[in-house]
Amino acid sequence: MNGENMENLNELFGRFLDPEQAEKAVEDVASAEQVLREHQAPEPSAELIADIKATITTTLARRRTNIYKTAAYQVAAVAAVIVILAFVGNRLLMHQQDKFMPPTMLSQQIWESDDIAEDDPDLAYFVSEVDQIKDELWSIKWGENGVNGDDSLADLEIELLEINSDFWKG
Amino acid sequence: MPESDDLARIIAGCKNGNSESFSKVVDRYASRFCGYFYRLTGNRDLSDDLLSELFVKLVEKIGSYKGGSFESWLFRIASNIFHDHLRAKQKRQRIIEQQRQDFESEQAEPIRSEDERIDKLQMQLATLDEDTRELIMLRFYSQLSFKEIAKIRAEPIGTTLSKLHRGVKKLRELME
Numbered sequence: 001m002n003g004e005n006m007e008n009l010n011e012l013f014g015r016f017l018d019p020e021q022a023e024k025a026v027e028d029v030a031s032a033e034q035v036l037r038e039h040q041a042p043e044p045s046a047e048l049i050a051d052i053k054a055t056i057t058t059t060l061a062r063r064r065t066n067i068y069k070t071a072a073y074q075v076a077a078v079a080a081v082i083v084i085l086a087f088v089g090n091r092l093l094m095h096q097q098d099k100f101m102p103p104t105m106l107s108q109q110i111w112e113s114d115d116i117a118e119d120d121p122d123l124a125y126f127v128s129e130v131d132q133i134k135d136e137l138w139s140i141k142w143g144e145n146g147v148n149g150d151d152s153l154a155d156l157e158i159e160l161l162e163i164n165s166d167f168w169k170g
Numbered sequence: 171m172p173e174s175d176d177l178a179r180i181i182a183g184c185k186n187g188n189s190e191s192f193s194k195v196v197d198r199y200a201s202r203f204c205g206y207f208y209r210l211t212g213n214r215d216l217s218d219d220l221l222s223e224l225f226v227k228l229v230e231k232i233g234s235y236k237g238g239s240f241e242s243w244l245f246r247i248a249s250n251i252f253h254d255h256l257r258a259k260q261k262r263q264r265i266i267e268q269q270r271q272d273f274e275s276e277q278a279e280p281i282r283s284e285d286e287r288i289d290k291l292q293m294q295l296a297t298l299d300e301d302t303r304e305l306i307m308l309r310f311y312s313q314l315s316f317k318e319i320a321k322i323r324a325e326p327i328g329t330t331l332s333k334l335h336r337g338v339k340k341l342r343e344l345m346e
Binding site: 042 | 189192193196197200201204205206208209218221222225226229230289290291292306309310315316327328332334335337338339341345
């Protein structure tokens with residue numbers, strides 16, 4: 001025991017015992033430590049030290065293997081999760097595409113319209129054209145415009161073909 | 171190089187899994203811990219086993235060492251190993267007692283190796299209760315302050331001082 005510890009002991013025992021008892025206690029401790037010093041415990045054998053060092057090397061190697069294994073399992077688990085998520089995501093996307101028309105194909109106004117023929121300008125134009133032709137057909141049928149019915153019908157047929165062609169051209 | 175710097179370097183090596191660093195720790199502390207375990211158990215084979223266990227635990231737990239007194243930390247592990255050993259021994263004794271109900275009950279006796287000479291000190295130490303014996307050995311072999319010892323034992327410093335004083339007084343009387 002060094003001098004610093006002796007000072008600590010005097011001070012420590014002094015907190016709990018009166019000065020005389022504290023001094024006696026410090027003597028008892030010092031005496032017991034002297035006995036222990038005089039009766040040295042056996043030293044570890046060289047074989048034991050070598051055995052301990054070998055055990056440490058083995059334990060370290062095993063720990064390293066376990067760390068690599070754990071890391072490999074974690075990487076495999078993460079990879080599996082990514083693959084599953086990608087697969088499920090892909091399936092969901094395909095399902096969505098099958099179920100819904102892409103909103104870019106039709107404007108929202110037309111998509112939500114109750115009367116597409118009126119709300120779509122292109123369709124409205126064709127509807128007005130069809131109505132006009134219908135009126136002319138009725139006029140021809142009833143001889144209201146006083147022209148030759150055959151020529152007028154041929155003109156109308158040409159006009160219808162043109163409209164049809166324009167429609168499909170967009 | 172100062173001893174504390176050297177120890178810090180060794181501990182850093184241990185944390186990196188360097189077996190050479192662990193070997194240096196063994197060289198540095200094996201003797202003290204061997205004495206500690208031997209005086210607690212009085213059995214050479216058993217103290218050798220406990221010493222080996224201590225250094226295996228060191229490898230396993232070095233990551234949890236966060237600074238402070240390395241010796242204090244190591245002695246805490248050693249103390250836990252000894253208490254685990256005591257608990258296992260008591261469990262074994264209970265089983266044996268159950269199996270030998272017709273035989274006289276076992277007495278607490280010092281563990282002895284047949285091929286070794288038990289010195290007088292060891293015989294007297296065996297008459298102390300295990301807790302007091304451990305406290306005296308902890309103080310002598312660890313050379314830690316009473317504050318640190320009380321912390322390891324999770325008890326007030328006054329309790330530690332009182333127990334130690336009773337123990338060393340008795341030991342002194344026995345040895346005279």
